[in-house]
Structures are given as C-alpha cells and as structure tokens.
Amino acid sequence: MTDKPKVAFYWCASCGGCEEAVVDLAEELLGVAAAVDIVFWPVALDFKRADVEAMEDGEILATFVNGAIRTTEQEEMVHLLRKKSKVLVAFGACAQLGGIPGLANLWDREAIFERAYLTSPTTENPAGTVPLTDYAANGHRIQLPGFYDTVMSLDQVTQVDYAVPGCAPTPNLIAAAVGALLSGDLPPLGTVLAPDVALCSECDRRDTKPEDLHITAFKRPHEIIADDETCLLAQGLLCLGPATRAGCGAQCIGANMPCTGCFGPTSRVHDQGAKAASAIASLVGADDPAEIERILDGIPDPIGTFYRYGLPHSLMVRRRQDTVETTA
Amino acid sequence: MPETTTDTSSNGFEPRIVAFFCNWCTYLAADLAGTSRMKYAPNARVIRVMCSGRVDPQFVLEALANGADGVLIGGCHPGDCHYQEGNYKALRRFKLLQRMVADLGVEEERLRLEWISAAEADRVRVVMDEMTDQLRRLGPFRHEEAVMAIAAQQPQEVPV
Numbered sequence: 297m298t299d300k301p302k303v304a305f306y307w308c309a310s311c312g313g314c315e316e317a318v319v320d321l322a323e324e325l326l327g328v329a330a331a332v333d334i335v336f337w338p339v340a341l342d343f344k345r346a347d348v349e350a351m352e353d354g355e356i357l358a359t360f361v362n363g364a365i366r367t368t369e370q371e372e373m374v375h376l377l378r379k380k381s382k383v384l385v386a387f388g389a390c391a392q393l394g395g396i397p398g399l400a401n402l403w404d405r406e407a408i409f410e411r412a413y414l415t416s417p418t419t420e421n422p423a424g425t426v427p428l429t430d431y432a433a434n435g436h437r438i439q440l441p442g443f444y445d446t447v448m449s450l451d452q453v454t455q456v457d458y459a460v461p462g463c464a465p466t467p468n469l470i471a472a473a474v475g476a477l478l479s480g481d482l483p484p485l486g487t488v489l490a491p492d493v494a495l496c497s498e499c500d501r502r503d504t505k506p507e508d509l510h511i512t513a514f515k516r517p518h519e520i521i522a523d524d525e526t527c528l529l530a531q532g533l534l535c536l537g538p539a540t541r542a543g544c545g546a547q548c549i550g551a552n553m554p555c556t557g558c559f560g561p562t563s564r565v566h567d568q569g570a571k572a573a574s575a576i577a578s579l580v581g582a583d584d585p586a587e588i589e590r591i592l593d594g595i596p597d598p599i600g601t602f603y604r605y606g607l608p609h610s611l612m613v614r615r616r617q618d619t620v621e622t623t624a
Numbered sequence: 625m626p627e628t629t630t631d632t633s634s635n636g637f638e639p640r641i642v643a644f645f646c647n648w649c650t651y652l653a654a655d656l657a658g659t660s661r662m663k664y665a666p667n668a669r670v671i672r673v674m675c676s677g678r679v680d681p682q683f684v685l686e687a688l689a690n691g692a693d694g695v696l697i698g699g700c701h702p703g704d705c706h707y708q709e710g711n712y713k714a715l716r717r718f719k720l721l722q723r724m725v726a727d728l729g730v731e732e733e734r735l736r737l738e739w740i741s742a743a744e745a746d747r748v749r750v751v752m753d754e755m756t757d758q759l760r761r762l763g764p765f766r767h768e769e770a771v772m773a774i775a776a777q778q779p780q781e782v783p784v
Binding site for chain 1: 680681682684685686688689702709712713715716717719720721723724725727728729730767770771773774777
C-alpha cells in the first residue's frame, strides 16, 4: 500500500450513468488515478465488501456514493462506507435527492412487485413468483436484500458531507470536487459542489427570455421543432432552468432540449418541485379558472415533471402509502 | 354557536389549519369578523401576507410537513388585487399545486383557496367553520408519522 489518499466509489439504486461520468473525465482521470489509491469500486475493480470491512475507521479519505437507497444491502453498505470514510459525497441526483428511482415513491413495494413481476404486459409468470429475502433450494438457503417501500436519498440514511449534483454530474464539477478534496481546501459541510444560482444565469439564451412571459399552451419536445436560439420557455417548452441549480453549462439547452431539473434546487429552495411549479404556474397566460385548467392539462404528469429527480428529498417525501393503488 | 363545534364525529380531533390571508382583503375581513364579535372555529393560525400571490407553494407543503392538517389561502376577488394580478398568480399556482398534491395522495379538502373581500367578514366565518368541519371528518394529516415510518422502514417480511 502506498501513502496516497484512498478513495472509494459505490453505487446503490442507479443506472450506471454516474460511473460513466467518472470515466468521462477522460485524460484527467489519469491524473486522478495517479494522485489517489482507489480502494473500492465495484463497477471497475475487484475489491470486495470484506476488503472494506478490514479497513480502519476513517481510513478512506473520500467515498463517492451514487444511486438512491432502496434495499437493505444498500443501506448496510452506506453505513459501512460512512464509518470507513472521512468524507462521504453524494454523487449525482439519485444519491443527493433520490433521483429517477425516487419516483417509485408514488407506489410501494407491493405495487411495484405486482407490476414488475405479475401484471406488466411482457411478464410471463404463471407461478406468481416474486423476490423473496430468504429461499431454500437444493439444500441451500439463498438470501436476497430486502426491498423498501420508500426510496431514500443518501442523506436520509446517513450523514453526508458534500453533494455533487447532476444526472449525471458533469466532468468539470467532478474534477473540481476531486481537486478540492485532494487539496484539503473544502467548503463548509453540507455544501453542494456547484454554483448556487439558477441555470438561466448561465444559459446562452437568457437574453431571449421575455420580461413578461405568458404561456397559453405547453408544448412537449416531440410536438414542435424548437428554434435553437430562443429561450425554450418562450416557445412553450417546459424548461426548468429558472428553478434548477446551474453548473452543467446548460448542455441540454445546447442540444435544444429543455432543462429537466437534474441539478436540483439552489440552497435557498426547500422543495424543488413546489418551487419549480410555482415558477411555471405563474407564467400561465390566463386568468379564467377553466382556461387555466386547460393550459395545465398540457402538463400531463406534474409530479414526474417537477419532482423528476427529487421526490424522496421533497417535503412530502412520497405518495401517502395508504393511498397507493395496486393494479389488480 | 355554529353546529360544527358540536360535531362529535371526530373523536375530539381538532384540526390545525394554517391560513395565509392577504393584507388588503381577507385579513381585513378576518379583522372585521373579530371586531364584529362573530363566532367561528378557532382552528386556524392566520399568517398575514401582503398578497395571496406571495404564497409560495413551498409554504403550503411546509405547513403540511410541519403538522398542519389543512391550508387555507385567502385573497382579493378577481380584479380587486392591490397589485393588479397577484391573486391570479395565486390561482394559477393553486390549480397546479392541487394537481400535484392529488398525485401524492393528499385529500383535496386539505387545501382551499377563497376570495374574500375586506367587507365579507361573514364569509370568513363560514369558510373557517366549513373547513374545520371537513378536516374534522377527514382526520389528521400525520405527515410526521409517515416520515418517521420511512426512516424506520422495514424490508419485507420473510415469507414462509
């Protein structure tokens, strides 16, 4: 073992995109790899849980956890890594806010198992088999992690020191975060390592956003060919730039697609979805209740739109469980 | 004495309502109801805001997340806003918020938007009584308990 600082990466309920994002550092990754010892990274390196368990407490300088927490195994691993790490970083929208997997909080385990294993059109499961945490087969006991009703963000499970936002985090932010960790020049605990302003402030199209905007019909990206120089909100596309943290360089808007809010809220916002809904609703160009309803019909899935990356971390956390409907 | 206060269907549960009243209309109406010695359900904690357009949807969710059983927003009648169109902004936000909380399983009776002018003290009385009565029947929101259950949630039981 060398004296280089030790770094770990772990994934929970995630898609793998955050792992890709690390590789997206491209040649800068070589610099990072030279400066640190990567002691645990299931997606890329063959270290096991036992290797982490064998470490001293606080032996790892920093662990970057991506993904939300939805199984007992994820929760156990997160507690283990917290104990072994000086700094724990929520890496990406799922770890920071719950992310896309967090939309499962509109249902619960029973409803999810039913849909995924029994009733979806592509499922063929006449025996009605669903995952069990404990199962005997051929004289062996097989155990699987338990599955929670409610998806949680990392900070709902353990103490988190910093967050790197994004779905996935952009290379500039990752490089800056790693640089700050290695130099020891760290901001106050709890800081989200990205600019604390709304995305509109770094958007190339900000000058084309009208002072007074009235949207009379929300358009979805497949319904129009958007002009590639004008503010997307001004074209009726539901862009969450006004209520989303900056730092990504407005990449989606650069590709002529509206911001969907993956960088989460700024520090002044308590509830990303409510704030985003507030900003968008105030632009609705009607005073008559029926006309307002008609325009709002253009937002067919308000929770999936405004809480796309942050339902677990929102004030309401989830759909009230006693109101979850199963499809049976 | 309004009949709502004699309702015994709620097993003694008294709902907590957070009421955001606009400075120019509904708050004055509540003031008038008070100086007129009108009797109405004492379940609302009134917060004066300069305009119903100041009521951020976050305020509403924050109230529910911190123990309120219902949230009432009171503003000026359409066309009467002291700031021209603050109440229209409130209406647009309210309509969208209603759709959102419905998807989160929150009963629609828990949120209410009312236009009450400074002269309509009796309307304050009626709305306060009605909403209190509805929430009594609906029962407590219990958001705290729901969140605690999440923190302590158990994986599925091991089936036999």
